[in-house]
Every structure is written in C-alpha cells, then in structure tokens.
Amino acid sequence: MRQLNAVLWDVDGTLAETERDGHRVAFNLAFEALGLPWRWDVARYGELLTVTGGRERLQHDMASRTDAPVTARERLMLAEELHRLKNHHYAERVRSGAVVLRPGVVELMGQCAERGVRMALATTTSRMNVEALLRVHLGSRWASWFEVIVCGEDVRHKKPDPEVYHQVLAGLKLRPLQALAIEDSPMGAAAARAAELPVVVTRSAYFEQAIFDGATAIGPGLHQRRGWRPALSMDQQGADDALVGLDDLIDWHAQMDSVSQFS
Template sequence: MIKAIIFDFDGLIFDTETCELKSFEELYAKYGVTFPKEEWLKIIGTISTYDPYASLMAAVPHLNMNDLMAERESFFEKIVEGESVREGVKEYIERGKELGLKVAIASSSSRRWIEKYLGVIGLDISLFDVICTSDDVKNVKPDPELYEKVLSHFGIKPDEAIVFEDSANGSLAAIRANIPCVIVPNEVTKGLIFDERVVLRLNSKKDMELDRVIEFISSLK
C-alpha cells in the first residue's frame, strides 16, 4: 500500500534546471565562449566540484568571480520571471492529499532555495508534510540519504512510497533507497541516460493520473 509520494524539486516541481542552463549559456555567450553543456549535465541533481565559473575564467583570464556570479544570477532571475510549476504537479499533490498520502520534497538544494522558489511558483509550503534538503543530510544525491531520511520521518518502508525525479543522479538516489522511482525528465534532462531500474517514464504528469501511477507500481509487487 502506497502511503507517501516524494518529489524532487529542481527540474521536477519547478524547472530551474532549464533556467540555469539558459543563464549560463547567456553568460558564456556574453564573453564569446561556448558553454560546456555536457560537463554541466553531469552534475544535475547533485553537488560537484565542477565549477562553470572557473571554466569561464580559464577561457577569459581577466574576469572576476564575484562579478560573474552576479551577472549569471541577474540572467537567471530574468529568465524565471513568469515561470510556473511544471504541469501536473499541483494535480498530483492535490490528489495525493485526497487519497490521504503523505507528500514530501527531497532535494539536494538548500531549504532557503526551495522556499524561495516555491514562493515564485505559488506553491504553499504547507502542502508538504516534510521538506528534506541538503541542510539536513551529510550526503546528497545520488547518495540515498535524503530519501532514507524521508522514509524515517514518516516511519514507512521503501515500497510504501513513490519517488518522482527528473535527473539521473536523483533517480539513482531513489533506487539506492529501494523506493520505486518514476522519472519525468524536463527539456534539459530528457537526453540523459537513466538507470534501467526506473519503474516508469513520463513526459509529463499529465500523461498519467496519480491513481494510475499507483495502480501500475502496485501491480509490479
């Protein structure tokens, strides 16, 4: 019996990943350098030592790190203006509540970041029974700690939850926590290679209602 649905945040609830990619591409283009997209794709859904600012500074040595960060953030904030929650997310949350399910976020981002952008897209933080972030664990995705912490909070088993992810690193974290994982890639992550243990792939949550997703996953047991 499914008792909880757990959502990633970046790229899954709100497509900040596409917005971030565009902001870095604009930043690099300003200085006549091609953004190394393939390197950036590898770090989606996790924390990495790869630094896109350092990469740009290596190509254009006179640049200043703080100035670049401010410029990139300015590009990002302009891009996210008018953006909204990914389609189907609200419907899944609302239906989950109607079914008596616990609803959670498990994200490698900080709580401050998540709270800010929940506000941007107009989702009330009270919709979520728990929000587990990088502030709460030692290891972020693809380590399973974030998902294991949510399971512990609810006092449930892995097969009593469903995870919704958009990235390869995030889905691997769910798989390592032994939780059935449904992937809903965005424009940036749709070309990534996902672990074959992902149980279902959707282009959008509009493709399949939550009840049908639950029925499908329950049929696999």
C-alpha cells in the same frame, strides 16, 4: 496489495524546467555581472548537469578554463560569489513568470492532498531556490503541502547519493516500499533506487534521451498518457492526452515488482 503512503518529489526538472529556463540563464547573468566572458549554452549546460550542485558545477567548469583563477581557493571564492548572484537572478526569473511548474504537477499534488497521500520534497538544490519557486506557484504557505522537506543544506552528499531520501523516509517514518519517488534525471533516479525506493521518471528537457535503469515507470511527463512504459490506458480519463494521476501512481506502485528491480 501494497499501499502507497507517500509521494516524494524531486524539484529541479521534476516540478519545473528549472535547469533550462532558470538556473542556466541565471548563471549566465551572474557571469555577466562579474564581467566574465563565460557563457553556458544549452548544450554545455546539459554536459555540466552530470555534476550535481551549482558550486560544484562552477568549479568543475573552471578546472577546464585557462582564464579561470589558478588556485583552488580562488576558484572556490569565485564559485561562492557566482552562486550567490545566480540565486538572486534565479529568484527574479521565477518572480517574473519565466519558470513555471510542469503541466500535471499541481493537479497530482491536489489529488494527493485530497486523498490523504502524504507528500515530501527530496532535493539537493538550495532551500532558497525551492522557496523562490514554490512561493510563487503554491502561495506563501507552500511548505504546508509537504510533511518533510530536505534540501541541499541538509545533506552532506548530493544525488546520486541516497542520503536525501534516507532523511525523508526517516522524517516520514516510512519504509522505502511504502513510498514512491518522482524524478527526472538518471542521477535522481539512481539516488531513489539506492534508497530502495520505487521511482517514476518524468523526463525533463535535458534528459529526454537519457537511459534509466530499474525505474517503476518512465514517461514524458504528467501532462500526457502517451509514451509511458508501462503503457497507460488511453481511455481512463477520457482522452489519450489526459493527465497522469494518482490512480496511475497507485497502480504502478502496486505492480512494481513486475516492472522494477525492487521486490
């Protein structure tokens, strides 16, 4: 049987609904702070999530606005200032309790720690945002939970490019099939697959209806056993709404060649 040595966590959307509850609201507060009339509603922000990276998202949006700066340099400078303000407001929202970890995340992390399954973070969000979220929910020693942490500042190319996963695997000194990635979006899943990693998808609010190709398992989240493909037993933990746990990940990982493109 293939052994699961490490679980590699994405952050935004996977650990918490940061996009819906944190970043979108924080961007709007940044617009307001600079006196800009722009506002991203839930639907528009969902469209912008096809562009990875906050600065990149801002510049993409400005390209379609008649009231945005004309030159690329001016747009870049405005994007930098907006992104700085956004990060400040995001951290404030996290500290206020507006952004919480998704149900089942802490429980699964605890099982990994207890049973010697290594963990890493593989995200292309900023280290500042990662720390703001996890310091609140995991404590001041949050980084000790993870052997390797790779963030947006550490890579040249963001997801769906697999660079972040290549770096994490190199840091862990593991081959792809010795690990399992947990993602929430098609771009994140594509990055994992491009690195030849099996990937479990826990759909987030913005990707409830998205199409995923080649995932090892796809479901609504770690908070319930219903709605997963491949299906989970309803009595493994005594109830059909019990959490998805490490044993489930181990089973999916061991059987993944029957449900995934990876061999």
